[in-house]
Amino acid sequence: MPAQEDFPPVPTFSFTNLALIKDTTEMKKSAFFLNTIQGSVDDVIETKVTVGYEELLEGINSKSKILLLEGRPGCGKTTLTRKISRDWGEGAVLRFIKYLFLIPLRQFYATPITGLSNILQYFDMSDLEVNIKGNAGEGVCFIFDGLDEYSQKYTKDGCSWFEQLLRGHIFPSSTIIITSRPNASVGLRKQAHVRGEVLGFLKKQIDEYIDKSYSNNPSKASEVKEYLHNHQNILHMCYVPLHLVMIIFIHDSYQDQKAPLPKTETDVYNLFTVMSLVRYYTKIGKDIILSDLQSIPSPELAIFLSISKVAYNTTAASKTSLSLHDINSEFSVSDVANLGFIVVDKIIGLTGAEPILSFVHLTNQEFLAAYHVSTLSSDEQLKAIREHIGQPHMGVVLKFFCGLTGLQNPDHWTSIMDYATNDILKSMHCVFESQNGQRCRELFSKVRGHLYIRNETLTLLDYCVVGYCLESAHDTVKSIALRCQLTAEGLEIIVQKLTRSIESVTELEVCDDLCDKDKLLALKELLHRFPNMKSLE
Numbered sequence: 001m002p003a004q005e006d007f008p009p010v011p012t013f014s015f016t017n018l019a020l021i022k023d024t025t026e027m028k029k030s031a032f033f034l035n036t037i038q039g040s041v042d043d044v045i046e047t048k049v050t051v052g053y054e055e056l057l058e059g060i061n062s063k064s065k066i067l068l069l070e071g072r073p074g075c076g077k078t079t080l081t082r083k084i085s086r087d088w089g090e091g092a093v094l095r096f097i098k099y100l101f102l103i104p105l106r107q108f109y110a111t112p113i114t115g116l117s118n119i120l121q122y123f124d125m126s127d128l129e130v131n132i133k134g135n136a137g138e139g140v141c142f143i144f145d146g147l148d149e150y151s152q153k154y155t156k157d158g159c160s161w162f163e164q165l166l167r168g169h170i171f172p173s174s175t176i177i178i179t180s181r182p183n184a185s186v187g188l189r190k191q192a193h194v195r196g197e198v199l200g201f202l203k204k205q206i207d208e209y210i211d212k213s214y215s216n217n218p219s220k221a222s223e224v225k226e227y228l229h230n231h232q233n234i235l236h237m238c239y240v241p242l243h244l245v246m247i248i249f250i251h252d253s254y255q256d257q258k259a260p261l262p263k264t265e266t267d268v269y270n271l272f273t274v275m276s277l278v279r280y281y282t283k284i285g286k287d288i289i290l291s292d293l294q295s296i297p298s299p300e301l302a303i304f305l306s307i308s309k310v311a312y313n314t315t316a317a318s319k320t321s322l323s324l325h326d327i328n329s330e331f332s333v334s335d336v337a338n339l340g341f342i343v344v345d346k347i348i349g350l351t352g353a354e355p356i357l358s359f360v361h362l363t364n365q366e367f368l369a370a371y372h373v374s375t376l377s378s379d380e381q382l383k384a385i386r387e388h389i390g391q392p393h394m395g396v397v398l399k400f401f402c403g404l405t406g407l408q409n410p411d412h413w414t415s416i417m418d419y420a421t422n423d424i425l426k427s428m429h430c431v432f433e434s435q436n437g438q439r440c441r442e443l444f445s446k447v448r449g450h451l452y453i454r455n456e457t458l459t460l461l462d463y464c465v466v467g468y469c470l471e472s473a474h475d476t477v478k479s480i481a482l483r484c485q486l487t488a489e490g491l492e493i494i495v496q497k498l499t500r501s502i503e504s505v506t507e508l509e510v511c512d513d514l515c516d517k518d519k520l521l522a523l524k525e526l527l528h529r530f531p532n533m534k535s536l537e
Contacts, residue, residue, distance in 0.1 A: 017050065017198075017199040017200065017201065017202055017205065018050070018051050018052070018053060018056055018196055018197070018198060018199065019036065019048040019049065019050055019051060019196060019197040019199055020048060020049050020050075020051035020055075020056060020059075020194075020195070020196055021044065021046050021047070021048050021070075021195035021196065021197060022046070022047045022048060022049060036048065036197070036199055042070075042071070042072035042073070042181050042182045042183055043072075043182070043457075044070055044182050044197050045457070048197060051196065053083075054093065056194070056196050057084070057093050057094060059193070059194040060094070060175055060177075060193075060194060065168075065174065065175050065176060065193060066166065066175075066176045066177075066178070066188075066191060066192045066193050066194070067175075067176070067177045067178070067192065067193070067194045067195075067196065068178050068180070068185060068188055068189065068192035068194070068195045068196070069081075069177065069178065069179045069180075069195075069196050069197070069198055070179075070180055070181070070182040070185055070195070070196070070197050070198070071179070071181070071182070071197055071198030071199065071200070072181065072182070072200070072240065073181060073240075073361060073362035073363065074200070074240040074241065074242035074243065074361055074362070074363070075198045075199060075200035075240055075241065076198050076200055076241055077145065077146075077179040077180075077198050078104075078145055078146070078179070080179070080198055081102055081143050081145045081177070081179060082102070084143065084177070085100060085102045085143065088100050088141075094141060094175070096139065097139060097140070097141040097175060098139035098140065099128065099132070099139065099140045099141070100140075100141040100143065101119055101123060101140070101141070101142050101143065102143045102145065103119060103122070103142060103143060103144050103145065104145050104146060105144055105145060105146045105147060105149050105150035106146050106149040106150070106320070106321050106356065106358055107122070107356060108150060112150075112160065112161075112162070113161055113162055114161050115161055116129055116132060116133065116171075117129060119142070132171070133171075135173065136171055136172055136173045136174075137170075137171025137172065137173045137174030138173035138174070139173075140171065140173075140174045140175070141174070141175040141176070141177065142165070142174060142175070142176050142177070143176075143177040143178075143179075144162075144176070144177070144178045144179070145179050146179060146180065147178050147179065147180035147181075147184055147185055147188070148180050148181040148183070148184035148185070148320065149320050149321055149358070150162075166188070166191050167191070178192075179198075182197075183393075199239075200239050200240050200241050201238065201239050201240075201241055201244065202239070206228075206235070206238050206239070206244060207225065209241075209244055210224050210225060210244075210248070213248055220252075223251075224247075224248060224251055227251060227261060228247075231261075231262075231263060232460055232461075232463070232464050232493065233263075233264065233265070233432075233460070233461050233464040233465070234247060234262065234263075234265075234268065235460065236459060236460040236461040236464070237265060237268065237461075242361060243268070246268065246272050247262075247268060249272075249275070250262065250268065250271050250272060250275065253275060254271065263435065264403055264432065264433050264435065265399070265400075265403070265433065266367075266399070266400050266402075266403025266404060266433050267403070269363065269364065269367040269400065270292075270293070270367075270403075270404070272364075273293060273341075273364075273367065273368075273371075274290055274291075274292060274293060276339070276340045276341065277290055277293075277296060277300070277304070277339065277340075278290050279340060280300070280338060280339050280340055293371065300339065303331055303335055303336060303339060304339060305372070305375065306327065306331060306336075307327075307336060307339065307341055307342065307368060308368045308369070308371045308372035308375070309372050310322060310326055310327055311359065311365045311366075311368035311369040311371075311372060312368075312369035312372040312373060312397075313326070314326065314365065314369075315365055315366055315369040315393070315394065315397060316369070316388065316394065318393055320358060320359070320362060320365070321356055321357070321358045322356070322357045322358065323356060323357070326357070327357070333357070336357065337357070340360070341359060341360060341364060341368065342357050342358065342359055342360070343357070343358050343359070343360055344356070344357055363396065366396040366397045366400060367400050369397045369400075370397045370398075370399075370400030370401040370403075370404055371400075371404060373385075373397070373401050374401060374404040374405055378409060378411070378412075381401075381405075381409070381412060382409075382411055382412060382415060385398070385401070385412055385415050385416065386415055395426070398416070398430060399429055399430055399433045400433065402416070402430040402431070402433045402434040403433035403434055403435075405434070406434045406435070406436055407430070407431065407434040407436045407439050408436075413439055413442070416430050417439075417442065417443060417446055424443070424447060424451070424452070424453070425453060425462065425465070425466075427443055428440075428443065428465050428466060428469045429461075429465050431443060431465075431468075431469060431472075432464070432465040432468050432469065437472035437473075440468075440469045440472035440473040441472065441473050441476050443469065443473070444469075444473040444476040444477055445476055448478070449476050449477055449478030449479065449504070450478060450479045450480075450481070451466070451470070451477065451479070451480045451481065452481045452483075453466075453481070453482055453483070453484060454481070454483035454484060457484065457485060458482075458484055458485070458486065458487075458490055460489070460490065462490075463487075463489070463490035463493040463494060464493060466493075466494055466497075467493045467494050467496065467497035468497065470494065470497045470498055471497040471498075471499070474504065475503065475504045476504070477498075477504055477505055478504060478505065478506060478507070479505070479506060479507035479508070479509075480494075480505065480507070480508050480509070481507075481508075481509040482494075482509065482510050483509070486510065491510075
């Protein structure tokens with residue numbers, strides 16, 4: 001297969017942040033920790049400290065042989081493994097390693113790794129097998145990239161080749177580096193000698209990346225920063241490097257067309273999907289103006305709808321890779337891949353190299369899954385909502401669905417709102433994506449005007465969501481209780497959005513062990529204008 005072309009185009013410079021997971025029973029919610037939480041199933045809720053790239057790799061020595069690198073989709077795990085491989089080749093890291101194998105586990109999706117011969121066959125280096133076995137793997141480093149994309153990592157009897165390797169029963173002198181989404185690597189954490197988290201960007205790196213992207217146009221850099229400052233929820237997305245690249249690309253493209261910029265994550269992926277299709281038409285020499293996904297012409301529309309259906313089925317089944325059997329037989333692999341949403345790789349199968357398909361990014365897969373649901377009949381949509389609303393791995397799909405439909409159907413909203421009592425934050429996220437202010441008022445009416453959030457680590461996006469709902473619900477809001485760790489930035493967002501609720505809010509409770517006196521004094525000064533406030537803690 002030819003090399004895949006990056007889209008959106010990625011600049012030649014890149015950088016990311018790493019954290020070392022500390023082995024401790026005491027979890028300290030420092031400011032650094034709070035900046036690493038994004039409010040997803042892939043958050044690592046453990047004590048962690050910043051660590052340098054070289055320092056992290058130095059943790060692998062003769063006694064510590066397994067390094068587990070966790071991180072959410074798009075944070076740069078694969079890029080980091082490529083850097084490790086390149087730096088090793090240049091003699092900069094892991095100098096005690098003689099042979100290093102970077103193994104994309106998605107390419108062993110159909111047929112599990114049953115022995116060293118599978119790996120050496122993939123690299124066309126079968127002649128090394130006798131030497132590696134004879135030395136018990138000494139001087140060999142296996143980098144397994146994407147454990148979450150490998151379907152055969154565990155077996156009922158625990159006797160798979162992969163499990164035996166991790167336990168040191170096979171090649172006990174080898175070095176192993178594994179990357180994975182955190183929700184797929186829980187079982188490996190006790191076996192890992194060193195654990196790290198690939199964080200993606202922090203705020204400082206976002207600004208640096210924007211400055212470097214517009215090194216010849218500082219005013220453009222200022223425009224992008226101002227846009228992100230005014231849309232803190234979009235800024236929150238940019239902690240994932242891939243999202244920042246997408247948003248810069250969208251900003252440049254749509255500013256030139258004087259079109260509205262995205263306000264929600266649904267808007268971002270909607271616009272990016274349209275742009276991907278426009279790129280496809282440009283490459284094949286067709287001058288087609290595509291304003292939205294509803295205006296896709298034939299025959300591409302049928303292919304796109306088929307891809308969206310596959311995205312839904314695979315996401316519901318917690319699959320990130322798919323085979324030819326998963327796609328509609330009337331379309332060829334090239335038909336599906338040419339639109340730009342699916343990447344085709346090779347896998348090692350029983351008959352040699354076979355094609356395997358995967359979506360370019362998990363969130364892209366989730367957006368397409370939501371788009372499929374949005375094209376179904378009202379009854380079918382309601383069935384899908386009820387089947388998946390309580391499943392954590394379908395939470396993003398549900399939010400995208402709300403964004404695509406605007407929650408116009410009252411039956412759909414009722415099903416989602418039924419969860420408000422136990423998980424009001426999830427309902428508020430759905431409302432925010434829909435940008436439907438009336439649904440905010442209905443949500444607060446259901447909870448009798450009382451917002452109560454406890455035991456949550458609120459992210460920047462959470463604060464934006466809560467602020468939007470408070471502003472939209474305004475006179476239906478009566479009391480607010482935030483019994484969770486807070487940040488000054490988050491409090492500022494919420495208080496600014498409370499302006500429309502001045503007359504209705506009578507109680508505000510803030511419980512935060514780290515809420516220092518200066519923060520509380522500032523909060524009191526901001527809230528002195530609420531005439532009916534009865535208590536403030």
